[in-house]
Amino acid sequence: MLGGCSSMNYMYYVRGNPYDYDNWASITNDDTWSYNNVLPYFIKSERLQDPNIWNTPNAAFHSSEGYLGVTKQYEKRTNKYLQAFSELGYNVVLDTNGNYTLGFTEPLLTMANGYRQSTAKTFLSPIENRSNLYVLKHTLVTKINFDEYNSAVSIEAIKENKEKITISANKEIIVSAGAINSPQLLMLSGIGPKKHLEDLNINVIADLPVGENLQNHISGISTYALEKIPEQSKNPHKYPQPTVMGFATMSNLQVYPDYQSVNLIVDSDYLLENCAFTNSFKKEICNTFYKQAKGREVMISQTVVLHPKSRGRILLRSINPSVHPEIFTGYFSDAADLENLALYIEHVNRVMMTSYFQGVNATFLIPPDCISNEPDSEEFWRCYALCMAMPMNHYIGTCAMGSVVDGRLKVFDVQRLRVVDGSVIPNMTSGNTNVPIIMVAEKAADFIKAENSYSH
Incomplete structure (x- = not known):
């Protein structure tokens, strides 16, 4: 579909932490990716429609002028859950998209006027009527062609x-096929690990670690059955399932979060749908959970x-x-990830000791x-x-800055070829x-305009 994952995601507007982007700048040895230099591009794309944030110091981190409509969820049902996390010592904050990103909040969403943004x-x-825009649907790009100077000339x-x-391309070719298909297209075109391409009899244009460094966030689901509730009808044009979102660290000395806690407040029917369809867990798990939660409010x-x-x-x-x-995928190929997942789930489970959950x-x-x-044992949590x-x-990294593309997102060792999507992260x-990928696209647009002498 057009719009990629933004057309089917959970619509959470999350920028990340300043630490992330300063890390990118260090990896690429290019200060253009530091937090202070990417912040204007987050601001540029946003059209925040929330009167409360505009009356706080965090207003400096937002815009009301961009294309991307953003609203904040307000839902009374979340108050008791925010209070529970507050009891555990977490800050309850209005917005986690400024300089300080730790704490629990009701999220901002890429939703406006009742519609997904x-x-x-x-x-x-x-801009669908612009003369320089042509979208060719149901079309598979199979190869990028290069001339004798290793310049990308056509697809x-x-x-x-x-x-x-x-x-044919007059100026350059921009690949934006995502963290799975961008590396596939580059390798089919002769850009990738030399031995792998030679094994497939592909002519090697550039020996680069395309396809390596694949990363994804891994998570674990905990489910809590709470007070009895009547069945409720749902309006798809109102906010999706009420959510409490938190960013937490295991060390009080650390300014960036170790884990994210996304807590959906739902009923038992949604729990079954989420367990069996959205997350594809085993039916034995889903049936067990559904029976125990029937008729009760549920926190996933x-x-x-x-x-x-x-x-x-x-x-x-x-x-x-x-x-x-x-x-x-390489999930848990580093044992620390499973250890940390178990540790963080156990950390969140302290919510069982709070007043509301006990009550x-x-x-x-x-x-x-x-x-x-044995309950609460290391074996249990593992x-x-x-x-x-x-x-x-959240797939990223397969055409990464610093190894496959430079700080202007141009592919190393060839000319007139750029990658602009999550694979460059x-x-x-x-x-x-x-939202970080939208920011990358905003920066890329400025790179392209500057190099081709377009006005900003």
Whole structure:
């Protein structure tokens, strides 16, 4: 679909932490990616529609002029949960998108006037009649062609009717196919690990670590059954399931979060849908949880390891561009990630000791495979983390700045070729990746305009 993941995500507006971008600047040895230099691009794209934030010092971090409509969730049902996290010592804050990102809050959402603010709706729709925009749908780009000077000159593609076409570039080619398909296209075009390409008899244009450094946030789901509630009807044009979102650290000396806590307040029917369909857990787990939670309010708590150490990679399975590449996720290939996931889930579970959870006789739902473990033991939390782990679909890193592209997102060792998507992000941000990727696109637009002498 047009708009990529912004057309199907959970709509959370999360920028990450200043530490993330200063880290990018260090990796690329390019200060243009430092927090102070990316902040104007976060601000540029945003159209915040929230009167409360405008009356705080955090207003300096926001804009009301951009394409991307942003609103804040306000839902009375979250108050008791915010109070519970406050009892555990966390700050309750209005906005986590400024300089200080720690604490629990009701999130900002890429939602405005009752509608999802996808990049297709917000950036593409207003300019759909421009003479220099042409969107060719249902078309697969199969290869980038280079001349004898290693300059990208054209692309080959296959249309829906199987017609093969070639499109020439006057100035440059910009690849924006995401962290899975961008590396696939580069490798099919001869840019990638030399041995891997030679094994597939692909002519090597540039020997670069394309497809390596694949990263994703890994998370674990904890489920709590709380007070009895009547069934409620839902309006899709109002905010989605009420959410309490937190960013927490295990060290009081650290200014960036170790984990993100996304807490959906739902009913038992939504729990079943979320467990079986959205997250594809085993039916034994979903049925057990549903029976225990029937007729009660439920908190589905997703604990996210924000800075995983594990790395995966993308490899070609075939020189046929319609064959999906091999995706080696690498989840838990570094043992520290599983240890940390178990530790962070246990840390969040302290919510069971708070006044509200005690007062409604809250039930912490345990998957059948872990019931035989001694409660609260190291083995129990490890079992729980493994049973309830799931990826966040925040794929990044496979055409990373510093190794595949430079600080202007140009591919090393070739000319006239740039990559602009999540694959260029060298290290994971402290939160959802939608808004950081929009920021990368905003910066890339300025790079392109500056190098081609367009006015800003």
